[in-house]
Amino acid sequence: GAGVSQSPSNKVTEKGKDVELRCDPISGHTALYWYRQSLGQGLEFLIYFQGNSAPDKSGLPSDRFSAERTGGSVSTLTIQRTQQEDSAVYLCASSLMYSNQPQHFGDGTRLSIL
Amino acid sequence: DQQVKQNSPSLSVQEGRISILNCDYTNSMFDYFLWYKKYPAEGPTFLISISSIKDKNEDGRFTVFLNKSAKHLSLHIVPSQPGDSAVYFCAASGLGGGSNYKLTFGKGTLLTVNP
Numbered sequence: 242g243a244g245v246s247q248s249p250s251n252k253v254t255e256k257g258k259d260v261e262l263r264c265d266p267i268s269g270h271t272a273l274y275w276y277r278q279s280l281g282q283g284l285e286f287l288i289y290f291q292g293n294s295a296p297d298k299s300g301l302p303s304d305r306f307s308a309e310r311t312g313g314s315v316s317t318l319t320i321q322r323t324q325q326e327d328s329a330v331y332l333c334a335s336s337l338m339y340s341n342q343p344q345h346f347g348d349g350t351r352l353s354i355l
Numbered sequence: 356d357q358q359v360k361q362n363s364p365s366l367s368v369q370e371g372r373i374s375i376l377n378c379d380y381t382n383s384m385f386d387y388f389l390w391y392k393k394y395p396a397e398g399p400t401f402l403i404s405i406s407s408i409k410d411k412n413e414d415g416r417f418t419v420f421l422n423k424s425a426k427h428l429s430l431h432i433v434p435s436q437p438g439d440s441a442v443y444f445c446a447a448s449g450l451g452g453g454s455n456y457k458l459t460f461g462k463g464t465l466l467t468v469n470p
Contacts, residue, residue, distance in 0.1 A: 245398070274457065283359075283444065283460040284399070300457065332398055341387050341406050344458060346398035 243267055245347035247333050253353045256325060262318045262350045266335030273316050274336075274344060275308060279329040287331075290316065291338065320352075328354045358382045359447050361461035369469055374432040376464050378445030381426065385447040389458070390419060390430045393442045402443075403430070435468045442466070 246265040254260055266273050275287040286300040290310045301307070305323075310316040320327055330351050334344035360379045368374045376390075386407040391399035405412040405419045405428070412419050418431045432439055442465050446458040 247398075276458075276460075281462075283462040284446075284458070286457040286459070289457055297457070334398075341404065343389055343401040343404055345401060346391075348396070348398045 245333055245335055245345055247331075247347035247350050249350055250348065251351045251353075253355065254323060255355050257322055259319065259321045260323055260352065262320075262331050262333075262352070264316045264318070264333030264335075264347060266314065266316070266333070267345060269337070270335035270345075271313065271338045272336045272344075273310060274334045275316070275318050276332045276334065277329040278332060278349075284332065287318070323352075323354045325354045328352055356381075357461075358385075359445055359459050359461040361443075361445055361464050363464050364462070365465040365467070367467045367469060368435050370437055371434045374430075374435045374439065374466055374468065376430040376432075376443050376445075376466065378428050378430075378461055379426060380428075380447050382447070382449065382459070383426070384449040385459075387448045388419070388421060388428050389446045389448075390417075391444045391446060392439075393444060393463070399444055432466075435466075437468045437470050440466055440468050 248263045271292045273290045276284040278284050288308045289297040305321045308318045330349040332349040334346045336342045336344045389404040390402045393399045403414050403417045403419050405421050421428045442463040444463045445461040
């Protein structure tokens with residue numbers, strides 16, 4: 242299976258704790274994206290990595306959110322001091338770097354903040 | 356400010372008939388449009404896309420139509436099958452670079468195909 246892989250699939254944690262979500266993109270895809278889907282909402286862009294370029298962090302909702310991508314492959318999204326409004330499904334996608342290539346999504350991490 | 360709108364939260368059709376899902380957008384910089392299908396507890400699955408230089412793209416039972424002047428696109432599924440029952444998301448990207456940039460999504464339409 243060469244799809245986008247995300248872990249964990251579910252995460253329940255207490256308010257105020259830090260969480261790390263992992264994404265393993267499709268091999269050869271240089272572009273990687275994080276989105277989140279809150280209850281009853283569409284998918285909301287968070288951050289975008291393309292090759293060695295500086296990431297586009299314009300969608301991150303607060304400075305409690307950060308992400309990194311090591312070696313141009315695996316990415317980790319970190320949420321510090323979690324709040325209840327952070328509860329959502331966090332989705333990762335990857336794509337080829339060429340024009341008009343679709344993004345392919347993983348199954349997401351369902352994050353619940355108690 | 357919702358830049359991509361799917362005004363029908365749900366749609367129900369009979370098996371074998373045509374399903375038409377609609378999407379409107381407001382940002383004239385969008386130049387690449389996609390449809391995704393999503394089952395519960397799974398990530399969105401790419402279905403079909405269209406570039407702004409085209410007005411139609413077809414793939415099997417799925418056809419996407421783009422009307423740039425109206426800023427409107429639609430997804431036609433013919434014939435509809437019960438396995439098509441899912442939430443369908445319309446998405447758009449722009450900045451002249453195709454999909455290698457962030458997608459803006461609609462809120463989705465739940466399609467139910469009745470046997």
